[in-house]
Structure formats: structure tokens, C-alpha cells
Amino acid sequence: MDNHRDKHFCIPQNDFPKIVVIGAGFAGINFIKKLKDKPVQVILIDQNNYHQFQPLLYQVAISGLEPDSVVSPIRKLFKSCINMIYRMAKVEEIDTKNNCVYTDIGYVNYDYLVIATGSSTNYYGSLNIEKYGIGLKSINDAINIRSWMLQNLELAVEGCNFEEKTALTKFVIVGGGPAGVEMAGALAEFKKYLLSNDYPEIEYESMHIYLIQSADRILPTMSLKASEHALKILKKLDIEVLLNSRVTDYDGDKITILINDEEKIIESKNLIWAAGVKGNILKGIDEKAIVQGNRIKVNQYNQVEGLENVFAIGDIAAMISDANPQGHPMVAQAAIQQGKILAKNMLYKINKGVFKKPFSYVDKGSMATIGKRDAVADLKNFFLNGRIGWLLWSFIHLISITGFKNKFKVAFNWTMKYLSYEKANQLIIRKYIRKS
Numbered sequence: 001m002d003n004h005r006d007k008h009f010c011i012p013q014n015d016f017p018k019i020v021v022i023g024a025g026f027a028g029i030n031f032i033k034k035l036k037d038k039p040v041q042v043i044l045i046d047q048n049n050y051h052q053f054q055p056l057l058y059q060v061a062i063s064g065l066e067p068d069s070v071v072s073p074i075r076k077l078f079k080s081c082i083n084m085i086y087r088m089a090k091v092e093e094i095d096t097k098n099n100c101v102y103t104d105i106g107y108v109n110y111d112y113l114v115i116a117t118g119s120s121t122n123y124y125g126s127l128n129i130e131k132y133g134i135g136l137k138s139i140n141d142a143i144n145i146r147s148w149m150l151q152n153l154e155l156a157v158e159g160c161n162f163e164e165k166t167a168l169t170k171f172v173i174v175g176g177g178p179a180g181v182e183m184a185g186a187l188a189e190f191k192k193y194l195l196s197n198d199y200p201e202i203e204y205e206s207m208h209i210y211l212i213q214s215a216d217r218i219l220p221t222m223s224l225k226a227s228e229h230a231l232k233i234l235k236k237l238d239i240e241v242l243l244n245s246r247v248t249d250y251d252g253d254k255i256t257i258l259i260n261d262e263e264k265i266i267e268s269k270n271l272i273w274a275a276g277v278k279g280n281i282l283k284g285i286d287e288k289a290i291v292q293g294n295r296i297k298v299n300q301y302n303q304v305e306g307l308e309n310v311f312a313i314g315d316i317a318a319m320i321s322d323a324n325p326q327g328h329p330m331v332a333q334a335a336i337q338q339g340k341i342l343a344k345n346m347l348y349k350i351n352k353g354v355f356k357k358p359f360s361y362v363d364k365g366s367m368a369t370i371g372k373r374d375a376v377a378d379l380k381n382f383f384l385n386g387r388i389g390w391l392l393w394s395f396i397h398l399i400s401i402t403g404f405k406n407k408f409k410v411a412f413n414w415t416m417k418y419l420s421y422e423k424a425n426q427l428i429i430r431k432y433i434r435k436s
């Protein structure tokens with residue numbers, strides 16, 4: 001056994017039930033907030049010392065927002081939560097027989113365990129795409145995309161022939177869900193408002209943006225109206241949308257695409273992969289509990305199959321029922337709602353021996369923004385698009401970002417950007433070195 005595996009976490013000992021939470025995403029933080037000042041000891045473990053607001057990562061990627069606007073330090077978030085202890089650590093394994101969580105800095109025992117590890121980019125087994133492309137799942141990814149894009153534009157202005165220049169200024173986004181559509185729209189706005197100002201040496205036409213989608217429409221989880229409107233706006237923004245198309249390989253220079261089974265090669269140095277996610281499974285979880293998409297099968301109280309005191313919430317949890325054969329969608333609302341209800345259920349169970357009420361997902365609708373002034377929103381009884389859709393999208397995202405300071409920074413940036421796009425700062429915070 002490694003040394004760190006023998007070392008118990010240095011935490012205050014008391015008689016309160018000990019709840020270990022793995023993951024400070026939407027699910028984890030909403031679970032913990034509900035346990036503030038309750039007679040339980042909560043130990044939160046996350047590999048990062050911040051919570052990330054993933055819906056706005058694409059804006060960091062195109063320099064529309066700075067990284068600190070979309071992340072919140074965990075210690076600040078829970079400053080007044082005195083029954084919560086945070087440890088920055090990566091969980092390596094869980095031992096559900098001995099109620100123990102092993103991390104890279106030591107181990108900790110629990111009475112109750114909550115797995116809220118979320119999901120990560122799914123490259124569907126393609127090692128080449130994983131190696132040469134860049135995902136859009138974390139603040140690190142967003143900074144990498146920004147650096148890589150700006151580094152390539154800097155290379156394109158000097159010392160290369162026409163073919164190289166074209167490959168450096170060609171952007172291929174894979175995945176026509178909300179993340180891909182938003183990323184493509186934002187890149188198109190970058191081209192429209194910033195390219196000629198900041199890179200006068202690069203001709204406007206030479207920056208070409210593709211959006212590759214395997215299904216026959218973009219935004220397939222939204223209404224047909226939403227898909228059609230989004231497609232119309234993306235085309236207006238000069239984005240080439242390839243439907244029924246699958247990227248099958250990438251060697252860092254050439255992207256292989258199957259369009260209706262016909263092979264096409266696009267030469268590009270920039271591949272952004274937003275085509276799917278899979279659950280972050282921890283070592284020690286019984287294989288029988290793992291279902292499609294690398295998610296953990298839970299019952300209606302978020303209890304992991306076969307385990308009395310282990311729960312899973314958020315993206316990692318698959319609450320499968322006849323009405324919901326795939327489990328709930330991997331979105332922030334499902335994670336938030338599961339976090340809140342599990343906290344109530346767990347307190348009830350600790351005090352009264354039974355759970356209070358089963359989880360029932362309230363679908364508040366879905367939205368995606370397309371470029372600077374347009375969005376689509378499927379709400380319960382109606383559909384919105386255009387400027388009104390965009391205003392609603394902006395409002396919802398603004399109230400959802402954690403922390404007053406972040407809300408203020410984002411609102412300020414958006415106002416400036418709305419009035420004049422030129423205010424964005426294209427900073428390469430750190431260089432991105434692609435794996436070779």
C-alpha cells in the first residue's frame with residue numbers, strides 16, 4: 001500500500017453522522033448547502049479548489065469572459081458552513097464494505113457517502129481525437145481552447161504558406177448539442193467582430209468554421225422549431241453545418257469525416273470536441289451498478305443499487321424507470337434538484353429511519369444561445385427565440401452563477417460586449433502544448 005493510503009484525514013472527531021461528499025459540482029454544492037447548521041459532519045472532497053459553472057465555459061474559450069468569472073472557490077462558497085470540512089484531493093477508490101474513501105492525500109471513513117463526481121468528455125474510444133482535439137468540459141479545457149486558437153492565429157499571420165494558413169484558421173466543432181452550437185456561434189462572433197481588428201493580416205474569409213453533427217438536426221434534444229431556428233442563425237453567421245456526419249479520426253492535421261457513409265477530409269489544426277460525456281466512475285463501484293454512459297444506477301432516493309448508505313447524484317446518477325429508460329438528462333437542473341432532495345431525505349432518514357419523498361424531476365425547459373443576440377428557449381408551454389430568447393437566456397444564466405462578484409463581473413462583461421465587442425481581451429494566459 002502507498003504511504004498516503006495509510007494516513008487518515010486530519011479532521012475534528014465528533015459524534016455527528018459523518019457524510020462524505022465527492023464532487024463540488026452543481027449536485028454536491030446544492031446537497032451541502034441544505035445541510036448547513038444541521039447536526040451532521042460533512043466532508044467535501046474535490047480534486048479542484050473551485051466549483052465551475054460549465055454553461056459559460058465557451059465564453060472563456062473565446063475570450064469573452066475571464067476564467068475567474070465562471071469559477072468560485074469552494075472555501076469561499078462554504079465560508080459560513082461550519083459543519084463542512086473541505087479537502088482538495090482526488091478520490092482514487094472507494095471501499096463500500098469498510099465505509100472508506102481513499103484519496104491521493106489519505107483516507108477517510110464515512111457513515112454516508114454521496115458520489116457527485118459528474119462526467120467528463122467522451123471520445124468514444126478514439127485515442128487520436130482525444131490526443132489532438134480539445135474537449136470543452138472544464139475551465140482547463142476552456143483555457144486550452146483559447147490559447148490554442150490564439151496561438152494558431154498568431155502563427156497564421158507570419159511565416160507560413162497558404163495551405164498552412166488555411167489549416168491554422170479553420171475551426172471544426174464536433175457535436176451539435178447546446179455546447180457545440182454555443183461554441184460555434186461564439187466563434188463566428190469572434191470572426192465577425194474581432195478578427196479584422198486584432199488580426200488585420202488574416203483575411204476575413206480565411207477563417208472558416210464547421211459544425212459537425214451526427215444526427216439529422218442540431219439541438220436534437222430540443223424542439224424542431226429550436227433546431228430549425230438555430231440552424232438558420234448559424235448559417236447566417238457563415239458557419240458550415242454538416243448533418244448526418246461523424247468525425248472518425250484526426251491526426252492533428254487532417255480530420256476524417258463520414259458524411260452519409262462518404263469520406264471527407266478537412267485539413268485543420270483546430271478540433272473542438274463537444275460530442276458527448278460519460279460518467280466519472282470511481283474504482284470500487286460494483287460493475288453491476290454501472291449502466292450505459294458510465295453512470296451509476298440509483299433508486300428513486302438516489303441510493304446506489306445494493307448499498308444502504310451510498311448515494312449518487314447529478315450527471316453520474318442514472319435513475320432509470322419505465323417512464324425514464326435512459327435516466328434523467330445530464331443537465332444542471334437535474335443535478336441541483338437531486339442534491340437538494342437528497343439532503344432532505346438523508347436528514348429525515350437519520351432522524352426517523354425512513355426517506356421523506358422520492359425524487360421527481362421538474363423539467364424547467366432548455367435553452368441555447370446562438371451568437372451575440374439570439375437564443376432558442378423551449379419552455380413548458382411556449383417557445384422563444386431571437387432577442388427575447390437571448391434576454392431570457394442571459395437573465396437565467398446570470399442568476400444561476402454562484403457568487404455576487406461573479407454575477408457582477410459577467411453582467412459587466414456582457415454589457416460591454418453587447419455595446420462593443422472590441423472590449424474582449426485576447427490573452428494567452430498560458431501556452432497550450434499539444435500532445436505529440
Ligand SMILES: Cc1cc2nc3c(=O)[nH]c(=O)nc-3n(C[C@H](O)[C@H](O)[C@H](O)COP(=O)(O)OP(=O)(O)OC[C@H]3O[C@@H](n4cnc5c(N)ncnc54)[C@H](O)[C@@H]3O)c2cc1C
Pocket residue numbers: 022023024025026027028045046047048050051052054055056057058089090091092116117118119136137138178179280282313314315316330331332333335367
Ligand atoms: C460546455 C458545457 C455546457 C453546459 N451547458 C449547460 C446548460 O446550459 N444548462 C444545463 O442545465 N447544463 C449544462 N451543462 C451540463 C451541466 O454542466 C452538468 O449537467 C452539471 O455540471 C452536472 O453537475 P454535477 O454536480 O453532476 O457534476 P459536475 O458539475 O461535473 O461536478 C463534478 C465534480 O466532481 C469532481 N470530481 C470528479 N471526479 C473526482 C475525483 N475522482 N476526486 C475528486 N473530485 C472529483 C470534479 O472536480 C467536479 O468538481 C453543460 C455542460 C458543459 C460541459
